[in-house]
Amino acid sequence: MLRDFGSRDGAFIALTAELRARLPALVNGASSHVAVPLQGSGTFIVEATLATLVGPTDKLLVLVNGSYGERMVAIARRLNRPVEVLTWPEHQALEADRVEQALDADPGITHVALVHCETTTGLLNPLAEIAALVAGRGKALLVDAMSSFGALAIDLRATPITALMASSNKCLEGVPGLGFAIIESQALAGSGGNCPSLSLDLHDQWRGFEANGQWRFTPPVQVVAALVEALRQLEAEGGIAARRRRYQENFEVLASGMAALGFRLFLDPAIQAPIIATFRYPEAAWFRFEPFYRGLAERGFLIYPGKLSRADSFRIGCIGAIGPDDFRRLLVAIREVVGALQDGTPNEPALTECRT
Amino acid sequence: MLRDFGSRDGAFIALTAELRARLPALVNGASSHVAVPLQGSGTFIVEATLATLVGPTDKLLVLVNGSYGERMVAIARRLNRPVEVLTWPEHQALEADRVEQALDADPGITHVALVHCETTTGLLNPLAEIAALVAGRGKALLVDAMSSFGALAIDLRATPITALMASSNKCLEGVPGLGFAIIESQALAGSGGNCPSLSLDLHDQWRGFEANGQWRFTPPVQVVAALVEALRQLEAEGGIAARRRRYQENFEVLASGMAALGFRLFLDPAIQAPIIATFRYPEAAWFRFEPFYRGLAERGFLIYPGKLSRADSFRIGCIGAIGPDDFRRLLVAIREVVGALQDGTPNEPALTECRT
Numbered sequence: 001m002l003r004d005f006g007s008r009d010g011a012f013i014a015l016t017a018e019l020r021a022r023l024p025a026l027v028n029g030a031s032s033h034v035a036v037p038l039q040g041s042g043t044f045i046v047e048a049t050l051a052t053l054v055g056p057t058d059k060l061l062v063l064v065n066g067s068y069g070e071r072m073v074a075i076a077r078r079l080n081r082p083v084e085v086l087t088w089p090e091h092q093a094l095e096a097d098r099v100e101q102a103l104d105a106d107p108g109i110t111h112v113a114l115v116h117c118e119t120t121t122g123l124l125n126p127l128a129e130i131a132a133l134v135a136g137r138g139k140a141l142l143v144d145a146m147s148s149f150g151a152l153a154i155d156l157r158a159t160p161i162t163a164l165m166a167s168s169n170k171c172l173e174g175v176p177g178l179g180f181a182i183i184e185s186q187a188l189a190g191s192g193g194n195c196p197s198l199s200l201d202l203h204d205q206w207r208g209f210e211a212n213g214q215w216r217f218t219p220p221v222q223v224v225a226a227l228v229e230a231l232r233q234l235e236a237e238g239g240i241a242a243r244r245r246r247y248q249e250n251f252e253v254l255a256s257g258m259a260a261l262g263f264r265l266f267l268d269p270a271i272q273a274p275i276i277a278t279f280r281y282p283e284a285a286w287f288r289f290e291p292f293y294r295g296l297a298e299r300g301f302l303i304y305p306g307k308l309s310r311a312d313s314f315r316i317g318c319i320g321a322i323g324p325d326d327f328r329r330l331l332v333a334i335r336e337v338v339g340a341l342q343d344g345t346p347n348e349p350a351l352t353e354c355r356t
Numbered sequence: 357m358l359r360d361f362g363s364r365d366g367a368f369i370a371l372t373a374e375l376r377a378r379l380p381a382l383v384n385g386a387s388s389h390v391a392v393p394l395q396g397s398g399t400f401i402v403e404a405t406l407a408t409l410v411g412p413t414d415k416l417l418v419l420v421n422g423s424y425g426e427r428m429v430a431i432a433r434r435l436n437r438p439v440e441v442l443t444w445p446e447h448q449a450l451e452a453d454r455v456e457q458a459l460d461a462d463p464g465i466t467h468v469a470l471v472h473c474e475t476t477t478g479l480l481n482p483l484a485e486i487a488a489l490v491a492g493r494g495k496a497l498l499v500d501a502m503s504s505f506g507a508l509a510i511d512l513r514a515t516p517i518t519a520l521m522a523s524s525n526k527c528l529e530g531v532p533g534l535g536f537a538i539i540e541s542q543a544l545a546g547s548g549g550n551c552p553s554l555s556l557d558l559h560d561q562w563r564g565f566e567a568n569g570q571w572r573f574t575p576p577v578q579v580v581a582a583l584v585e586a587l588r589q590l591e592a593e594g595g596i597a598a599r600r601r602r603y604q605e606n607f608e609v610l611a612s613g614m615a616a617l618g619f620r621l622f623l624d625p626a627i628q629a630p631i632i633a634t635f636r637y638p639e640a641a642w643f644r645f646e647p648f649y650r651g652l653a654e655r656g657f658l659i660y661p662g663k664l665s666r667a668d669s670f671r672i673g674c675i676g677a678i679g680p681d682d683f684r685r686l687l688v689a690i691r692e693v694v695g696a697l698q699d700g701t702p703n704e705p706a707l708t709e710c711r712t
Contacts, residue, residue, distance in 0.1 A: 001357040001358055001578065002357055002358070004531075006658035007532070008660070008661075009653065009658050039395065039396040039400060039533065040395040040396045040400065040555065040573075041573040041575070042573070042574060043554070043573040043574075044395060044555045047553060048555075051553075071554075075555075078553065080552070169574065175360075175576070175578050176363070176575065176577055176578075177579055196434060196435065196436070196553075197403060197434065197435075197553050198403055198430055199396065199397075199399050199400045199403045199556065200555065201434075216399075217396075217397040217398070217399040218398060218523070218525065218532050219532065220397075220531070220532050220576060220579060221531070221532060222357065222531050222532075222578070222579075223533055223578075297365065297366075302362035304364070305364075
């Protein structure tokens with residue numbers, strides 16, 4: 001992060017090549033797919049992938065059970081692409097049979113898009129099952145793997161996926177500023193001329209890399225360098241399996257500690273990914289999100305507001321360069337903050353668990 | 357660069373507010389314009405500004421005397437916006453009288469776009485003169501100030517400009533990963549619904565900032581923090597006037613030293629900005645760009661290949677956290693590399709200046 005690079009110099013071209021080699025290898029895609037990194041946030045790479053791969057005469061089916069599925073719908077509509085939507089409640093996983101029916105009912109659908117792990121809730125969707133049926137019908141599958149890539153195993157040799165989208169700053173533990181898509185080579189090669197945006201055209205971006213190893217437009221060099229270093233650290237940790245184990249332990253320490261404090265998880269454990277945990281607000285007058293957030297922030301812990309459309313909730317991330325001991329310290333902080341909030345509203349019965 | 361931020365936390369909201377206040381103040385635009393930063397490279401903010409401000413029924417006139425003018429044409433065509441182009445040779449400044457004639461000949465033109473300092477060559481275009489005539493005809497002016505913002509004074513109270521676009525990593529001396537546009541408030545307020553891209557919609561981006569001080573989509577937090585720090589350092593240096601003086605001295609040390617070594621500047625000094633210097637290849641068999649570049653890189657100096665369409669050239673940047681002494685060291689390195697190249701081709705007469 002403290003070194004500067006000439007973005008067209010050999011040293012940086014080598015870093016870019018390492019980045020583009022490491023990413024598909026993580027999902028067994030090195031022989032079938034290519035990595036196309038893009039400046040910007042996760043939403044930029046999702047829009048770029050949809051705009052590049054879904055042509056004006058194609059038709060996209062988006063499977064939605066949270067905000068990030070809805071965002072893909074908004075992107076497709078803004079791009080003026082024909083789009084169909086199948087929706088599930090936020091606490092339910094996508095169901096393959098409804099997808100199957102929708103594809104059979106509308107042969108005009110050419111592409112299907114879904115979110116692997118919905119960051120709205122932390123819900124893990126059944127990617128392999130849906131991928132198999134989409135491929136069986138000869139459709140392309142576009143997967144927002146923003147909050148799963150690097151921690152939840154995806155095997156492109158076993159799971160047919162046309163494009164996998166993610167970013168530098170979630171389970172890969174880099175800094176934000178970069179997205180990437182891992183795209184099936186033939187689909188990408190055939191996508192020239194689709195994208196209505198010069199900046200977001202992943203076909204042009206890929207051809208740029210292939211031509212001279214350079215980025216078309218100035219890359220965030222420190223962000224790229226940090227991501228390459230983060231990928232080396234992922235390998236040193238033991239790869240995706242080891243990272244998943246650490247996140248799983250983080251989640252379990254958090255979930256059991258929160259249960260002991262009286263907080264309830266929003267999701268059924270069967271569909272909960274160890275990425276981000278959504279907790280319902282306690283049904284108690286002492287709880288208000290703002291002072292709860294502030295009390296934890298003062299103790300060095302940043303949590304997230306909820307994103308549910310109908311229930312009050314907050315979220316705690318389980319990912320990043322943190323381990324179970326950090327979550328034990330977090331639980332101590334939560335206990336303190338809950339105690340302070342309860343003391344501030346003395347007429348309210350305390351959560352008994354907090355007093356033991 | 358080594359600190360992490362929660363992008364929706366109060367500390368980062370305060371940094372974003374400082375960024376959005378400091379940028380328009382640098383160009384006397386605080387009361388008339390708003391700053392809208394955007395993730396990505398300079399090209400992203402140029403595309404976002406064109407896509408947001410030029411509506412589908414508007415018509416854009418682009419003034420071109422280099423690659424970055426051409427890029428605006430490519431962006432507008434890709435966006436399917438009606439576009440007219442006026443072109444000058446790369447060594448000539450834009451001429452107000454031709455712009456005037458073009459506007460009078462086509463009343464359908466609603467927006468005019470130009471590049472303030474063409475990074476292709478280092479040429480400074482006559483911004484104030486063209487701004488006055490464009491405003492006089494009631495048209496909007498969009499200015500790519502990528503390589504001038506922060507070093508060449510622009511006064512929005514005296515020079516009517518609808519949108520000024522720049523990035524974090526040139527004269528502001530931040531790291532790459534962020535662009536921004538400083539947009540006249542009324543024009544931005546009226547631009548809702550124009551942009552065909554969700555990610556690049558500056559109207560939505562602005563409304564996001566105004567609503568809660570937060571970025572719509574994950575910002576590159578370290579890049580933002582570095583830019584705020586860079587803006588504080590610009591103020592500490594003495595502001596834009598002081599920075600221009602340093603760059604001017606950099607340029608003069610470079611230009612006179614290169615002249616002594618027999619290298620010729622491409623541009624007439626009257627239109628040369630102290631930002632980047634374009635030199636013609638020496639007319640001598642010993643000169644080849646690759647070993648020249650490599651020899652300088654080995655000595656710690658990265659230069660740029662030329663971008664001219666018809667003449668062989670290379671470029672040396674005068675901007676960044678560097679001063680005249682760095683250019684004196686560069687000249688020593690160039691003298692060494694030239695000597696080595698000449699020794700490597702012993703049948704070639706040496707540049708006499710290198711032997712004195």
